[in-house]
Amino acid sequence: MNTLSYGLLSLLTKHSRTGYELMQHIQPFWQAKHSQIYPLLAQLEQNGYVEFVHVPQSDKPDKKVYSITKKGKEATSLWIAEPTDEPVVRDELALKVYCISLVDKEHAWRLLAERKEYYLKKKNRLHLLFDKIKEESGKPLEKLEIHDSQFGPYVLVQKAMMKVDADLSWCEWMKKKLS
Amino acid sequence: MNTLSYGLLSLLTKHSRTGYELMQHIQPFWQAKHSQIYPLLAQLEQNGYVEFVHVPQSDKPDKKVYSITKKGKEATSLWIAEPTDEPVVRDELALKVYCISLVDKEHAWRLLAERKEYYLKKKNRLHLLFDKIKEESGKPLEKLEIHDSQFGPYVLVQKAMMKVDADLSWCEWMKKKLS
DNA sequence: AGTTTATATGTCAATAATGACATATTGAAG
DNA sequence: CTTCAATATGTCATTATTGACATATAAACT
Numbered sequence: 300m301n302t303l304s305y306g307l308l309s310l311l312t313k314h315s316r317t318g319y320e321l322m323q324h325i326q327p328f329w330q331a332k333h334s335q336i337y338p339l340l341a342q343l344e345q346n347g348y349v350e351f352v353h354v355p356q357s358d359k360p361d362k363k364v365y366s367i368t369k370k371g372k373e374a375t376s377l378w379i380a381e382p383t384d385e386p387v388v389r390d391e392l393a394l395k396v397y398c399i400s401l402v403d404k405e406h407a408w409r410l411l412a413e414r415k416e417y418y419l420k421k422k423n424r425l426h427l428l429f430d431k432i433k434e435e436s437g438k439p440l441e442k443l444e445i446h447d448s449q450f451g452p453y454v455l456v457q458k459a460m461m462k463v464d465a466d467l468s469w470c471e472w473m474k475k476k477l478s
Numbered sequence: 479m480n481t482l483s484y485g486l487l488s489l490l491t492k493h494s495r496t497g498y499e500l501m502q503h504i505q506p507f508w509q510a511k512h513s514q515i516y517p518l519l520a521q522l523e524q525n526g527y528v529e530f531v532h533v534p535q536s537d538k539p540d541k542k543v544y545s546i547t548k549k550g551k552e553a554t555s556l557w558i559a560e561p562t563d564e565p566v567v568r569d570e571l572a573l574k575v576y577c578i579s580l581v582d583k584e585h586a587w588r589l590l591a592e593r594k595e596y597y598l599k600k601k602n603r604l605h606l607l608f609d610k611i612k613e614e615s616g617k618p619l620e621k622l623e624i625h626d627s628q629f630g631p632y633v634l635v636q637k638a639m640m641k642v643d644a645d646l647s648w649c650e651w652m653k654k655k656l657s
Numbered sequence: 658a659g660t661t662t663a664t665a666t667g668t669c670a671a672t673a674a675t676g677a678c679a680t681a682t683t684g685a686a687g
Numbered sequence: 688c689t690t691c692a693a694t695a696t697g698t699c700a701t702t703a704t705t706g707a708c709a710t711a712t713a714a715a716c717t
Contacts, residue, residue, distance in 0.1 A: 301673075306573035312580060319695050328572035335674055337697055360681060360695040372580070379574050379581050383589065385596060386569035393507035393637075394485040395558050397630045401491060401551070402558050404624055410562065417564060445583055445656060451576045454655065458572075458648045465644040469637045476633065477624060480703075498665050514704060516667055539665040539711060 300374075302384065303331055304339050308348060308375045311367035313448060318363060327428070327459060340365060348374060407477055415470040422463045429456050479553075481563065482510055483518050487527060487554045490546035492627060497542060506607070506638060519544060527553060586656055594649040601642045608635050 306329050307321055316324070318340050322333045343349045348371035351363040367375070392414055399407050433440055436449040443450045485508050486500055495503070497519050501512045522528045527550035530542040546554070571593055578586050612619055615628040622629045 302568075302570050302573065303673085305570075306576075309573045309577040312577040317695075318697095325573075328576065329568050330566050330674095332675060333696075334676075334698080341697090356682095356695090358683065359693090362695060375577060376580050379577070379589070380585060383574065383592065384570040386567065386571065387509050388565065388567050389481075389508050390565035391481050391484075391563040392565065393634055394481065394488050394504075395562065396634055397485075397507065398488040398491040398554060398558070399630045399633075400625050400627055401555050406558060407624055410558070413562065445586055446579050448579055451578045454578075454648075454652060455572055455575055457651070458645075461644040461648050462641055465640040466637075469633075469640050472636070473633060482703085496665075497667095509704095511705065512666075513668080513706075520667090535665090535712095537713065538663090541665060 301339075303329060303335065304343055304348075305375065305378045307336065307339060307343065308367055308371050308378075311349060311365060312372060312375060313452070315364050315366040318365065321365070327425075328455065343371070347371075404477055411470060411473050411477065415467065418463055418466045418470065422460070422467070425456055425460050425463060428452075429460070432456060479522075480518075482508060482514065483522060483527075484554065484557045486515065486518060486522065487546055487550050487557075490528060490544060491551060491554060492631070494543050494545040497544065500544070506604075507634065522550070526550075583656055590649060590652050590656065594646065597642055597645045597649065601639070601646070604635055604639050604642060607631075608639070611635060 303325075306325055310316065310321055310324055318333065318337050321340070322331065322336045325331060325336075340349065340351075344351060344365075347368055349365045349367055351365045353361065354364050355361045392410065395410060399410075432449055432452050436443060436447070436453070438447075440449075440453050443453050482504075485504055489495065489500055489503055497512065497516050500519070501510065501515045504510060504515075519528065519530075523530060523544075526547055528544045528546055530544045532540060533543050534540045571589065574589060578589075611628055611631050615622060615626070615632070617626075619628075619632050622632050
């Protein structure tokens with residue numbers, strides 16, 4: 300079983316979701332398209348790690364709501380104890396910035412402005428996520444402890460917000476360098 | 479041509495390198511194995527974007543030193559103006575932390591300690607890179623401007639250092655949360 | 658004396674991931 | 688009135704990436 304499959308199980312330990320929702324909610328940690336997720340869910344179901352119920356909808360297309368099984372939960376716990384892969388980062392902008400001396404200031408500015416826009420959107424999404432976690436949590440977020448269900452999502456949003464703030468600081472620093 | 483191929487060209491705009499060196503130096507921005515890079519270099523060479531000279535060595539294996547051609551440099555400039563892909567991040571640790579409430583404090587601690595170790599090593603590598611850039615640069619790094627060859631590498635190391643510091647801050651914050 | 662690590666290049670099968678195609682409904686925007 | 692975006696699930700050909708295999712030398716470690 301690959302890492303993304305375990306990731307799907309990880310999300311399902313919180314609550315049941317559709318493949319579509321899983322695809323959306325896993326994006327902050329692992330970018331994947333629906334075309335990769337649907338086959339993996341079918342595979343997880345065949346191996347008894349998850350199960351689903353058909354839910355017909357009148358206004359929207361019918362959906363399949365997936366839940367983790369006991370076997371799935373056990374596999375997830377075992378996975379956490381296994382060695383963890385190092386993070387993979389692939390950023391085309393970095394490759395471009397490496398040879399940025401090839402182009403003029405205006406090109407560089409546009410490149411930077413586009414990326415800043417991306418980081419701002421990301422920060423906004425994280426704030427929305429933060430609010431959602433706050434709502435779903437029974438207590439104030441600062442009081443969450445490891446055995447609280449929302450602890451993981453909470454600390455991950457914190458991590459992402461710290462990183463995006465670092466990225467935005469770099470953008471500001473660069474703006475000065477380019478002016 | 480794919481993004482990694484342009485990345486290789488980007489590195490070669492600074493100075494000639496072997497495939498082995500390219501593989502090492504591209505890691506901070508784009509993780510790739512030699513088994514992916516060597517075939518791409520052969521392809522770049524066939525299409526006239528790069529050229530190489532055989533360099534026999536007595537103490538170490540012979541090597542091929544690649545240089546970018548005029549055609550390669552032009553292609554690289556055009557690539558910078560094209561739309562930039564969004565960064566891809568895939569971190570197994572994040573997927574594990576999401577469901578960290580499944581395991582006990584000791585497991586979580588070990589997970590965090592391993593990651594902190596990784597970040598510290600990364601920070602160390604970045605400092606070495608920083609020193610190397612300082613040596614290769616003719617002027618003080620703060621004075622570097624966009625048309626200086628070392629400007630790109632310099633601002634990228636800054637970005638990476640800011641991010642790794644954010645990651646380490648998160649590790650410290652987590653330590654308190656878990657104690 | 659044997660193993661691992663670094664240097665150095667390469668191939669190839671298997672796996673991971675993307676992009677395009679396919680289908681159906683609703684609501685919003687132009 | 689038409690096109691676009693969101694919801695919802697799926698397949699499949701192509702591309703990207705990995706891991707294993709292959710080879711060779713020197714230095715360091717056990």
